Amino acid sequence: MTPPPINALAYSSDAAPGAAPALLAVRQVRLTDFRNYRGLRLDCGPEPVVLVGANGAGKTNLLEALSFxxxxxxxxxxxxxEITRRARGEQPVASTWAVAATLDTAQGRLAIGTGLEPARNEGGMPRRVVRIDGRPAASQTALGLHAAAVWLTPQLDRLFLDGPGERRRFLDRLVTALHPEHAGDVAAYENALRQRSRLLGEGNRDPHWFTALEDTMARHGVALAAARADTVHRLDAAARLGVGPFPRASLAMAGEVDGWIASMAALDVEDRLRAELAAGRLRDAEAGTTSCGPHRSDLSVRHLDLDLPAAEGSTGQQKALLVSITMAHARLVALSRGQPPLLLLDEIAAHLDAERRAALFEEIVALRAQSWMTGTDAGLFEPLAGRAQLLRVADGTIAAG
Known part of the structure; x- marks a missing residue:
């Protein structure tokens, strides 16, 4: 299962057909020089996948590859x-990496390739490229039209305690699964925000530059704020229902622009944001930050069963709340897009009690979602026996369990 390195970006689908597919399932994945994988070809069925192995074996690396x-x-x-394969001494042994996958989707079989392409000329920068069914895509945002993925990692266990930036990034992944164009709006807004900040830091006072950048920020900023508002509104309704023994949650956006979105027409919000940005140039230059915009928003989450802000719950309660929101979102995506997202759940079973582990597994099976789960103890996944594929991971190799 570990052939010599291949050009994964040039790969086209040849995965053998198998059982009736899940609505969205990875049927084959190929990696080239990705993290600790020199070359990997993995064929799998549409069922949930359990990756078991010691810490450092490459389980999370495979989830990371799928997240691309x-x-x-x-x-x-x-x-x-940083993703290219490295030697034991942490020195890169490759200049590029590639991920290729064959997916079964509600629209049929699809081949995706993405990876790092070398610079085209001296002094240039390597860039990420995307190919869909062998054809170049204009940008990576095109991927969102075909597939959605949501992940939970141990790092997200602090989501409700960390700063609002982490919650915005988590939310934006949920939004993109429902609004594929959202990723493009976020990228365009953040790029204009960085350029405006650089001009302010340089002391540039050319109004033409600022007007153009602030227009971009207003258009894309309002679009992304509106998509966030729609997703949070719908997800709040779903999360209030709860998922089995997992807690019920309420969600809301908190921020100045979010208040405008709730009470004004989108074009009026754009005009107001443009005006606020223009009026705040001197203040922002002195403060070294842009004081108004959707980059200042936060996601407010409340544990309804305890009637507490999420941040005030115990570590276990916060973990259960995060799982509950993620599964409510998966249900919402399945209803909205006609197929659930891929679920990438890193070390998901380790900190859930037996009742919640079993409930999570039942929810995954009921959704017909292909979930990729990792762990060091195969016994924790016993409730999935006969309903999931168990794979053993060791030093960048994968074998059936």
Whole structure:
């Protein structure tokens, strides 16, 4: 199962057909020089996948590879050049990496390739490229039209305690699963925000530059804020129902622009944001930050069963709340898009009691969601016996369990 390195980006679908597919399932994945994988080809069925192995074997690396099948920076938010395979001494042994996958979707079989492409000319920068069914895509945002993925990692256990930036990033992944264009709006807004901040830091006072950047921020900022508002409104209704023994949750957006979105027409919000940005140039230059915009928003979450803000719950209560929101979102995506998202659940079973583990597994099976789960103890996944694929991971190799 570990062939010599291949050009995964040039790969086209040849995965053998099997049982009736889940509504969204990875049927084959190929990695080239990705983290600790020199070359990997893994064929699998549509059922949930359990990856078992020691810490450091490469389980999370495989989940990270799958997270690149949708827009964004992957579940680790790593720089592209950090992902290339490295030797024991941490020195890169490759300059590029690639992920290719065959997916069964509600619209049929699809081949996706993505990876780091070398610079085209001297002094240039390597860039991420995407191919869908062998054809180049204009940008990675095109991936969101075909597939959605949501992940939970141990790092997200602090989601309700960390700063609002982490919650915005988590929310934006949920939003993109329902509004594929959202990833493009976020990228365009953040790029304009960075350029405006740089001009302010340089002392530039050219109004033409600022007007153009602030227009971009207003258009894309209002679009992304509106998509967040729609997703949170719908997810709040779903999360209030709860999932089995997991707690019920309420969600709301908190921020100045979010208040405008709730009470004004979108074009009026754009005009107001443009005006606020223009009026705040001197203040923002002195403060070293842009004081108004959807980058200042936060996601407010409440544990309804305890009537507490999520941040005030215990570690276990926060974990259960996060799982509950994620599964409510998966239900919502399945209803809205006609197929559930891929669920990438890293070390998900370790901190759930037996009742909640069993309930989570039943929910995954009922959704017909292909969930990729990792753990060091195969026994924790016993309730999935006969309903999931167990794979053993060791030093960048994978074998059936």
């Amino acid at each position: 099948l949708v827009p964004g920076r992957g579940l680790r938010r790593a720089r592209l050049d």
